[in-house]
Amino acid sequence: MSTTQSRREQYSQATKAALLDAATRRFAAHGFAKTSLEDVAADIHASRGAVYHHYPSKAALFEAVVERLEAETMGRIAEQTSPAADAWEASMVALDVFLDRCCDPVYGRVVWIEAPLALGWRRWNDLQVKYGHGVVANLFEGLIAAGRLKPMPVEPMANLVFHLLCGAGQALAESSEPERPRVLAEYKQAINLLLDSLVD
Incomplete structure (x- = not known):
């Protein structure tokens, strides 16, 4: 049980780090207004829901x-x-x-x-x-x-x-x-x- 939870936590942290990396690249290249959460999610092959799991809005991200x-x-x-x-x-x-x-x-x-x-x-x-x-x-x-x-x-x-x-x-x-x-x-x-x- 603890091992499963640990793997989930590791996956969650890895996803969060990947989102931040992708968002940083997007915001730097295209700016805040021209970046969407769908763009960021697509860059790491994740769903929009995965983004919302960590960040409730584009502003929060x-x-x-x-x-x-x-x-x-x-x-x-x-x-x-x-x-x-x-x-x-x-x-x-x-x-x-x-x-x-x-x-x-x-x-x-x-x-x-x-x-x-x-x-x-x-x-x-x-x-x-x-x-x-x-x-x-x-x-x-x-x-x-x-x-x-x-x-x-x-x-x-x-x-x-x-x-x-x-x-x-x-x-x-x-x-x-x-x-x-x-x-x-x-x-x-x-x-x-x-x-x-x-x-x-």
């Missing part, structure tokens, strides 16, 4: 895709900042990972172009705060504690930098492929100049 993309991004930042020698190096690595991720056509289109329209600005902003704001605040707290930045109120500064990073993400996602390296370099320069001005 889309939000799950956004959450997975954001969790992957935060995971990359955590992984690549952990070997950093100090708080300043960790902050620079985190900035590079985030901006480079925003240049990815899948992450860029789904998170920065499609998500505000599909989820509505408030829900999209809630997800950005959920995954990104705490990381920014923690980096600022670490820099201040290490004496690398002037003493300052962390919450307002984290909010300002967080929204600056959101603006950079949108600009990179909306830029054309030939223009993206220039836009990336300009935003990195602008953000670094801002951070340098805060150095104690």
Whole structure:
């Protein structure tokens, strides 16, 4: 009985993962409006009912895709900042990972172009705060504690930098492929100049 249940759970989790993979590809290639649940189900040879078993609507499936993309991004930042020698190096690595991720056509289109329209600005902003704001605040707290930045109120500064990073993400996602390296370099320069001005 337990073995049967375990196999069912494994199959269910595999189906859910396949749905997320297929939906990610569809949303990135065609956008939210032009993707249907039938399309996603057909891509993995499943029924529409199989989709509804895991996600009650296209919006719910889309939000799950956004959450997975954001969790992957935060995971990359955590992984690549952990070997950093100090708080300043960790902050620079985190900035590079985030901006480079925003240049990815899948992450860029789904998170920065499609998500505000599909989820509505408030829900999209809630997800950005959920995954990104705490990381920014923690980096600022670490820099201040290490004496690398002037003493300052962390919450307002984290909010300002967080929204600056959101603006950079949108600009990179909306830029054309030939223009993206220039836009990336300009935003990195602008953000670094801002951070340098805060150095104690």
